[in-house]
Amino acid sequence: MDSDPIVEVRGLNHWFGTGEARKLALSNINMTLTRGGFTVLMGPSGSGKTTVLTLVGCLRAVQEGSVRLMGHELNGASAKELTALRQRLGFIFQAHNLHESLTALQNVIMGVQVRPGLPDDLARHAAARALGLVGLSDRLDYLPAKLSGGQKQRVAVARALVGNPALVLADEPTAALDKDSASDVVDLLKRLGARRGTTTLLVTHDNRILDRADRILTLEDGRLVSVKETAAE
Ligand SMILES: Nc1ncnc2c1ncn2[C@@H]1O[C@H](COP(=O)(O)OP(=O)(O)OP(=O)(O)O)[C@@H](O)[C@H]1O
Numbered sequence: 569m570d571s572d573p574i575v576e577v578r579g580l581n582h583w584f585g586t587g588e589a590r591k592l593a594l595s596n597i598n599m600t601l602t603r604g605g606f607t608v609l610m611g612p613s614g615s616g617k618t619t620v621l622t623l624v625g626c627l628r629a630v631q632e633g634s635v636r637l638m639g640h641e642l643n644g645a646s647a648k649e650l651t652a653l654r655q656r657l658g659f660i661f662q663a664h665n666l667h668e669s670l671t672a673l674q675n676v677i678m679g680v681q682v683r684p685g686l687p688d689d690l691a692r693h694a695a696a697r698a699l700g701l702v703g704l705s706d707r708l709d710y711l712p713a714k715l716s717g718g719q720k721q722r723v724a725v726a727r728a729l730v731g732n733p734a735l736v737l738a739d740e741p742t743a744a745l746d747k748d749s750a751s752d753v754v755d756l757l758k759r760l761g762a763r764r765g766t767t768t769l770l771v772t773h774d775n776r777i778l779d780r781a782d783r784i785l786t787l788e789d790g791r792l793v794s795v796k797e798t799a800a801e
Pocket residue numbers: 584585593611612613614615616617618619620
């Protein structure tokens with residue numbers, strides 16, 4: 569297994585607002601994510617967790633400092649380059665963000681169709697397989713409204729993993745779930761990620777997730793105040 573960093577962040581600063589309202593949201597963030605790790609990013613509300621995730625995920629432009637994603641520098645990258653890189657990532661959000669008018673299978677197919685040139689039958693096959701991995705083989709044709717909160721989030725996990733991304737970014741994926749469903753979703757992410765060598769960066773307030781992390785990063789007021797390794801890599 570090679571140990572090239574999937575993500576390397578150096579001297580990252582980020583501001584919101586302009587003029588007198590300009591506010592520093594991230595200050596001198598440095599972090600490295602190597603292949604295959606399950607990293608949890610913690611911190612109080614407003615500490616900058618989502619800002620880190622959106623910068624690493626090519627969802628907003630890097631203003632100052634360096635973010636290297638799979639060897640590509642994001643600071644100064646064109647919109648086209650950012651879009652191409654974004655398509656190689658898996659995203660999971662707090663609200664599952666499934667299309668309500670599409671079945672579980674169709675929602676997951678959307679996760680592979682961002683890959684140009686993939687034939688429909690292969691996309692369908694990959695999506696059905698991903699839903700099988702999250703234990704939903706018997707729910708392929710269900711609309712989200714007919715699924716429980718935990719099942720919907722498992723569909724979102726399948727959608728994030730179906731394209732075999734090197735990096736999965738998850739923002740509060742368990743916030744809306746009860747204890748058992750939250751535990752299921754995190755175990756799935758961790759187990760499937762480990763099997764595929766996927767790197768996971770998960771933002772959470774949820775202390776229940778901490779014992780699953782290989783590494784816990786803590787942000788306070790836009791600064792990285794602690795990095796705790798919890799398992800040998
Ligand atoms: N679009 C925006 N415009 C202005 N300020 C913003 C914007 N997004 C975030 N901020 C500010 O930047 C800081 C960091 O926000 P961020 O959402 O990254 O924190 P967080 O740790 O993810 O918080 P939470 O746990 O509540 O989601 C906060 O002070 C927030 O108010």
